[in-house]
Amino acid sequence: MTKAPPSSAPVIIAGAGPVGLSLAACLAEADLPVLVLEAERQLPTNLRASTFHPPTLDMLDRFGATAKLIAQGLIAPTFQYRDRSGAILGEFDFGQLGDLVRHPYRLQCEQFKLNFALADYLAERPSANIRFGAEVTSVSQSADGVMVALAGGETVAGSYVVGADGSRSAVRQALSIPFEGFTWPEAFLVVSTDFPFEDHLPGLCWVNYFADPEEWFFLLRAPEVWRVMFPAGPQEREADIFDADKIQRRLNRVLPRRESYSVKHTTLYRVHQRVAERYRQGRTFIAGDAAHINNPLGGMGMNGGIHDAFNLGGKMVQVLRGEAPMSLLDRYELERRPVALQYVNEITIRNKRNLETRDPVEQAAFRRMLRETMANPEKNRAFLLRASMLASLGFV
Numbered sequence: 001m002t003k004a005p006p007s008s009a010p011v012i013i014a015g016a017g018p019v020g021l022s023l024a025a026c027l028a029e030a031d032l033p034v035l036v037l038e039a040e041r042q043l044p045t046n047l048r049a050s051t052f053h054p055p056t057l058d059m060l061d062r063f064g065a066t067a068k069l070i071a072q073g074l075i076a077p078t079f080q081y082r083d084r085s086g087a088i089l090g091e092f093d094f095g096q097l098g099d100l101v102r103h104p105y106r107l108q109c110e111q112f113k114l115n116f117a118l119a120d121y122l123a124e125r126p127s128a129n130i131r132f133g134a135e136v137t138s139v140s141q142s143a144d145g146v147m148v149a150l151a152g153g154e155t156v157a158g159s160y161v162v163g164a165d166g167s168r169s170a171v172r173q174a175l176s177i178p179f180e181g182f183t184w185p186e187a188f189l190v191v192s193t194d195f196p197f198e199d200h201l202p203g204l205c206w207v208n209y210f211a212d213p214e215e216w217f218f219l220l221r222a223p224e225v226w227r228v229m230f231p232a233g234p235q236e237r238e239a240d241i242f243d244a245d246k247i248q249r250r251l252n253r254v255l256p257r258r259e260s261y262s263v264k265h266t267t268l269y270r271v272h273q274r275v276a277e278r279y280r281q282g283r284t285f286i287a288g289d290a291a292h293i294n295n296p297l298g299g300m301g302m303n304g305g306i307h308d309a310f311n312l313g314g315k316m317v318q319v320l321r322g323e324a325p326m327s328l329l330d331r332y333e334l335e336r337r338p339v340a341l342q343y344v345n346e347i348t349i350r351n352k353r354n355l356e357t358r359d360p361v362e363q364a365a366f367r368r369m370l371r372e373t374m375a376n377p378e379k380n381r382a383f384l385l386r387a388s389m390l391a392s393l394g395f396v
Contacts, residue, residue, distance in 0.1 A: 009159040011032065012034075013035070014161065015038065015163070016036050016043060018288075020287075022060070024036050026310060027317065035129050037136055037148065038132050039136070040133070044112060045112040046111075054106070056306050057101075057107055060114070069109045074221055076205065079106065079205060079206075081210075082208055082210050083211050088203060090370035090371070091205070100395055108207070136171060139174045162286070169289070179277075180277055181345075184295065189231075189267075190266065190268075191250070191251065191266050192266070193264060194262055195251075212355070215250070217254060225265070229296070230250050231356070247266065271295045272294075275341050280332060288309070292345075296348075343391070
């Protein structure tokens with residue numbers, strides 16, 4: 001059983017998003033050298049993910065990040081399924097998982113706020129360094145280490161490299177790892193508005209899935225706005241999707257009103273369901289969106305990536321300290337890739353199907369499942385374990 005000797009060369013992480021910075025924090029906590037290379041000139045502040053699941057909050061707590069997120073976010077103890085009429089088809093309470101987690105709720109908070117919280121933690125750790133304006137273009141490796149090439153021609157040496165650089169990962173592409181799966185024919189339009197839906201839709205909670213065969217939608221509260229997600233059909237041109245009048249018509253299908261909605265922000269996402277063929281190649285790994293992407297219904301993409309980071313980080317700490325054989329790193333792919341394939345992909349695809357189906361038999365089956373799940377404590381708990389992602393971490 002071969003153990004790796006302690007190395008002074010840093011673990012190199014491509015990408016200073018939630019996944020890359022979570023991994024960096026795991027390594028820096030153990031006083032191991034880590035270098036984060038970020039292509040942008042500052043921390044990314046995009047508005048993509050905004051849901052943190054209970055186990056993710058527990059994981060991040062030890063870095064002081066969870067308290068900062070709670071201070072800036074909204075606690076969402078429940079989530080609902082509704083139909084277009086506003087009838088509540090099902091409501092589920094994460095409070096029932098209080099015996100398993102310290103944070104039995106979803107937290108609604110923009111992902112970039114986690115970036116800043118983790119960067120603050122890393123700034124206090126002498127073994128950690130973040131370089132901005134450092135775009136990774138290629139990776140080479142030997143039995144003893146890795147070399148990362150940057151856009152300006154510089155090369156950086158390290159002990160391992162982890163691509164946490166998003167769905168178009170340069171690290172994954174440098175290794176020629178196939179990214180298998182498919183792209184949904186429709187895009188997802190997200191419209192942010194400060195209209196107080198909670199004052200007009202009785203019993204509304206902060207996270208709501210509206211099933212409708214004509215046009216489903218997802219209504220989620222962020223700290224300052226409601227975010228409404230709609231499907232945009234493949235026949236719709238992008239210019240038409242962003243047309244102000246058409247956006248107003250979509251919002252009026254959520255709640256008809258005479259006045260125009262105040263639109264604060266719009267984003268259009270091309271949505272994929274893909275999982276990399278492998279997560280490791282020698283001393284190089286991929287994690288988060290570089291390894292798996294899925295539709296956002298269920299908020300599992302960013303959370304799954306952070307779970308990747310903690311899984312890989314824990315193993316790297318043991319190996320780099322010489323406490324475990326290098327073969328321990330093989331378990332990262334064995335443990336995390338099936339989660340993306342058999343858990344996240346299946347659940348997010350099923351979530352979308354349940355909301356959009358036009359088949360009366362499928363609609364009735366979905367509504368019956370919700371009723372039976374709410375009425376049966378064991379089924380209710382099992383449903384919450386899946387929705388919270390605790391099931392993907394081995395909680396049953």
